[in-house]
Every structure is written in C-alpha cells, then in structure tokens.
Amino acid sequence: MAEIRVIALPTETAKKVLETKSSPGYGHPAHTEIARGHGPCRHCLRPFRVGEEKRTLFTCNPFYRLAPVPAPGPVFIHAELCQRFDEESGYPAELVPYPVVLDGYDGEQRLVTERRAAAGDQEGVIARIFEDASIRYVLVRDGEAGCFDFRVERMEVS
Template sequence: MPSYRVVAVGDRITDVVRKTLLSPGYGHPAHTEVAKGYGPCRQCLRTFSVGQERRILFTYDSFHGRENMPLPGPVFIHEDYCERYPEDGGFPVDMLSHKLTLNAYARGRRLVAQSYVSNGLIEHELERLLAQPDVAYIHVRDTDAGCYDFSIERKSDKQELDESKRSNGGDSHE
C-alpha cells in the first residue's frame, strides 16, 4: 500500500464543467472534441482512446484552495461522466508509460525539487521526494506537453481544508 494519496480533479468541478461548459472560477468557455491525444482525463486518470472518446478542455487552477496565487492551465476530462480515481488507488497504471515531471512543492508554492521519470519506475522517485520534510505536495505533469495531470499528497498529512475544498475538489472554484 503506497504512503501517498493520488488527488485527481474532484467531482464538484467536473460536474460543473460538464453542465455549464465553462471553466470554474474563470468563466472561459470549455471546448469539446474527439480526443487527439492520450490526455489523461484529470478525473479518472485514464488515457483517452484517441479518435474515439470525446473530451472537454477547460482552464483549471491546480493550486486553487492550497495556495494564494493562481496558476491556471488547460486540462481535459471525459465528456461523459467517469468515476474519480480513488485516492488510495496507487499510482495510475495508464500514466506509467508516459514521460512525467514531478514538481515537489513546499507550502507557499515554493518548488523544492523537480524530477523527470520516463521508465515507469515512479515509486522510488515518489518515496525519495516525499522523504524530504519540506515537501508538502507533488504535482505530476506531462513532460512533453507540460500540462498538470494530478497531485500526490502524503497519506499522513491531514489537510486543514476538508476534501471538498482541497485544491482538486474545490467547491469555491465553481
């Protein structure tokens, strides 16, 4: 059992995006299309079936509810409802074959360390980063596209905010 949780974009946000086709917190129009790339979907963390599945592109702030200064960027979700990836599900298997960048942050959005993983051997690198006492959370990003995929948090860390208000659950980000 991993010592971390995987935090995908929350249901409250994805429900609002699917219903309104607007980016939460920004009001920018969301864009729907047939998948041209693998993604992943930021809710279920599965890769898209290119040329088959439909997806929604919208603006999302991966620091919302965690840090004061926003840093919005593009993310995709399935156009149709999908189950949110379980926090205790370990590292998403669909992501192991992709080149990933791990940005380890201290509180205050201070970048403490950055690692690149391309061989699927991510567990050792996550353990190494999470062993650093000043690392509060890790953002997993696609190395080629640069996009935010999901966050990693220590299981032992209890956030001051409840699940619905964490950076990826966010009711105030609607």
C-alpha cells in the same frame, strides 16, 4: 516506499464544467472534441482512446484551495461524467507508460524540487521526493506537454 495519496480533479468541479460548459472561476468556454491525444482525463486518470472518446478542454488552477497564487492551464476531462480515480489506489496504473515531470512544493508554495521520471520510475521518484520533510505535495505534469495531470500527497498515518 512512501505510501501516496493520488488526488484527481474533484467530481464537483468536473460536474460544474460539463454542466456549465465553461471553466469554473474563469468563465472561458469549455471545448469538447474527439480525443486527439492520450490525455489523461484529470478526473478518472485514464488515458483517452484517441479518435474514439470525447474530451472536454477547460482552464484549471492546480493550486485551487491549496495555495494562494493560481497557475491556470489547459486540462481535459471525459465529456461524459466518469468515475473519479480512487485516491488510495497508488500511482495510476494506466499512466505508468507516460514520462512525467514531478514538482515538489513546500507549505509556502515554493518549488523545492523538480524531477523527471521515466515510464515505470514515477513511484520511486515520488518516494525520494517525499524523503524531504519540507515537501507537502507533488504536482505531476506531462513530461512532454508540461500540463498539470494530478497531485500527490503523503498518505496520512492515523
């Protein structure tokens, strides 16, 4: 199975959202409310405790500093700055129960493959996607809402 690097929202971006209460690069007001859905938080990659935790909604471009054409969409983070997900921890254990859509892109921002993964199958499907050498990264999206969750790359072997 391919070793993967799981890339959550940078802490710098999360801080900027919480400090300015607006979406970096877009200026749309960020909205904070009690979580009504499981999320996840795009910074710590943990599901929200519905009805308990506060979450902040803002506009995020998953291709920021990655590829030229933006694809802005709504995402949530914890309203209190949390600990960013460790990139080398593998697929986030707390997100395994949630089905996802996995979009494999090449270095020219072309969508090479789009696959669904059921609960528990995510790592296996990601490994199969990375068998195609043209694929540089995979964007993980919510299987129902379609929103961007996080990015996965191959672990560089040094």
